[in-house]
Amino acid sequence: MALQKLKQNFMVSKIVVVALYAILVVAIGIIGLRKTKSFKDFFLAGGNVGPWLSAFSYGTAYFSAVMFIGFAGKVGWGFGYSGLWITFGNAFIGVLAVWALMGWRIKKMSQEYGVSTMSEFMEKRYNSKFLKLVGVLVIFIFMIPYSAAVFMGLSYLFEVSFNIDYWLALTIMGVFTATYIILGGYKSMAMIDVIFGMIMVVSVTILVIFTINNGGGLANITQTLRDINPKLTAPVGPPGFFPLFALVFLTAVAPFALPQLVQKFYAIRDRKSVRIGMIASTFFALLISFVGFFVGSTTRVFISPENPDQQHLFNFTETGAAVPNFDKLMPEVLTNMLPGSLSVIILILILAASMSTLAALVLISSSAIAKDFYAGFINKNASDKSLTRLMRIMSGVFVFLAVLLALVEFDVIVEILGVSWGAIGAFFLGPFVWGLFSKKITRTAAITSSLLGLATCLTLYFIGQNQPPGTMLSWYYGSPGAGTIGMITSLVLAPIVSLPAFFKMGKNVETNID
Numbered sequence: 001m002a003l004q005k006l007k008q009n010f011m012v013s014k015i016v017v018v019a020l021y022a023i024l025v026v027a028i029g030i031i032g033l034r035k036t037k038s039f040k041d042f043f044l045a046g047g048n049v050g051p052w053l054s055a056f057s058y059g060t061a062y063f064s065a066v067m068f069i070g071f072a073g074k075v076g077w078g079f080g081y082s083g084l085w086i087t088f089g090n091a092f093i094g095v096l097a098v099w100a101l102m103g104w105r106i107k108k109m110s111q112e113y114g115v116s117t118m119s120e121f122m123e124k125r126y127n128s129k130f131l132k133l134v135g136v137l138v139i140f141i142f143m144i145p146y147s148a149a150v151f152m153g154l155s156y157l158f159e160v161s162f163n164i165d166y167w168l169a170l171t172i173m174g175v176f177t178a179t180y181i182i183l184g185g186y187k188s189m190a191m192i193d194v195i196f197g198m199i200m201v202v203s204v205t206i207l208v209i210f211t212i213n214n215g216g217g218l219a220n221i222t223q224t225l226r227d228i229n230p231k232l233t234a235p236v237g238p239p240g241f242f243p244l245f246a247l248v249f250l251t252a253v254a255p256f257a258l259p260q261l262v263q264k265f266y267a268i269r270d271r272k273s274v275r276i277g278m279i280a281s282t283f284f285a286l287l288i289s290f291v292g293f294f295v296g297s298t299t300r301v302f303i304s305p306e307n308p309d310q311q312h313l314f315n316f317t318e319t320g321a322a323v324p325n326f327d328k329l330m331p332e333v334l335t336n337m338l339p340g341s342l343s344v345i346i347l348i349l350i351l352a353a354s355m356s357t358l359a360a361l362v363l364i365s366s367s368a369i370a371k372d373f374y375a376g377f378i379n380k381n382a383s384d385k386s387l388t389r390l391m392r393i394m395s396g397v398f399v400f401l402a403v404l405l406a407l408v409e410f411d412v413i414v415e416i417l418g419v420s421w422g423a424i425g426a427f428f429l430g431p432f433v434w435g436l437f438s439k440k441i442t443r444t445a446a447i448t449s450s451l452l453g454l455a456t457c458l459t460l461y462f463i464g465q466n467q468p469p470g471t472m473l474s475w476y477y478g479s480p481g482a483g484t485i486g487m488i489t490s491l492v493l494a495p496i497v498s499l500p501a502f503f504k505m506g507k508n509v510e511t512n513i514d
Contacts, residue, residue, distance in 0.1 A: 032191065056197035070152075103274040131446060170403055174399050207345070214337060225297070254429070
């Protein structure tokens with residue numbers, strides 16, 4: 001009886017804390033609504049966001065339930081400690097290098113070209129409405145499954161934590177997200193991201209301490225993994241080098257051309273803000289990503305198909321082999337890692353990480369329709385007020401579509417993110433990165449590299465659907481290998497197709513922005 005009463009008290013505390021969190025988010029959304037006077041305010045917070053807001057906004061948009069639930073679970077179970085290479089790739093390439101090499105250049109480009117989206121850049125830089133239109137389609141189509149993956153990870157955790165049906169958790173998350181974004185746009189999003197970021201820093205610090213303690217210490221965790229499979233503690237885990245390389249490359253290089261991350265630099269205030277934000281966001285990424293993948297690597301320590309209470313986390317083949325339901329591993333670990341009185345911390349951690357990512361995805365996708373498509377092709381004289389109104393409407397539509405897709409649970413989260421990031425990265429990476437640094441990349445090269453990069457990614461992905469799971473071919477032809485190869489194709493083709501222009505204009509590459 002006493003135990004039942006204790007569990008009820010823990011449940012009440014969870015509900016109260018999450019309710020207070022929701023009230024805070026909505027309140028900040030209302031504040032953002034009052035401060036939003038124009039489309040630029042709604043989408044870019046007036047283009048005057050400081051370093052700390054920008055740093056936390058970038059970091060919290062980078063990491064979400066996709067990382068904590070999907071990636072950490074599947075990568076941790078399969079790769080063990082070697083999954084931590086993703087941490088270093090994310091922090092030093094996906095954050096530090098992006099801020100150092102691209103940050104101020106993107107801001108300068110947006111001012112000189114008078115653009116506020118990547119699709120507009122493609123049009124202005126290459127004088128191609130075709131690239132702009134295809135860019136709109138790529139963003140809207142492939143942002144939906146990515147958002148669905150975030151909703152899935154978040155809903156799996158709430159399903160376990162509150163013992164409610166998956167569809168109900170998903171519906172609640174969808175309504176909450178739509179309300180928050182429709183109210184204040186990027187203004188409210190930038191303000192709340194600082195709070196989200198602080199919550200994440202405190203939460204992951206507590207989480208890693210309890211993980212090591214529950215595992216009997218780092219040495220015991222390491223020995224347990226080594227006893228299961230020595231490769232789980234080796235520099236390259238059991239799946240091998242290419243699968244690990246594909247994961248690192250996809251998650252570290254894609255941010256150079258992911259619209260939801262690039263948008264942060266359109267909105268940043270000045271060069272000094274870029275320098276400060278670069279350092280802050282790099283440390284943030286190191287901490288958050290390290291804890292996520294480290295805890296993921298301990299899933300084999302805390303979860304076993306031989307445990308009767310955990311067999312629901314596995315699918316058993318006809319031969320009796322246990323295949324994990326990867327997206328359910330981390331919710332199980334996270335909800336049992338901390339004592340009941342602190343378990344709400346995990347809920348807030350994943351909620352904070354996911355809300356920021358969803359906000360960024362919704363803003364970018366709705367802007368693709370409102371700013372790029374409607375104002376670019378249908379009504380070029382659209383008023384500022386009508387664009388802002390359309391942005392809000394499309395935000396709601398986008399959330400609705402993502403929730404519908406998440407209801408299907410059509411694939412594991414890692415696979416969904418792999419094809420979403422891969423497709424968007426494969427289309428934008430070559431023409432966007434090279435276009436920023438060189439005037440000699442031609443329109444033909446931009447179209448060729450973007451379309452062939454995208455085609456390569458999607459072709460390999462669909463071929464991979466027919467490969468036996470877990471085989472090397474499934475990594476090369478499926479997600480995330482398909483995304484990695486597609487992105488490399490895009491990045492390599494842009495300068496190669498532009499070679500005639502290089503020779504014609506001289507050997508020295510001219511930069512596009514000083």
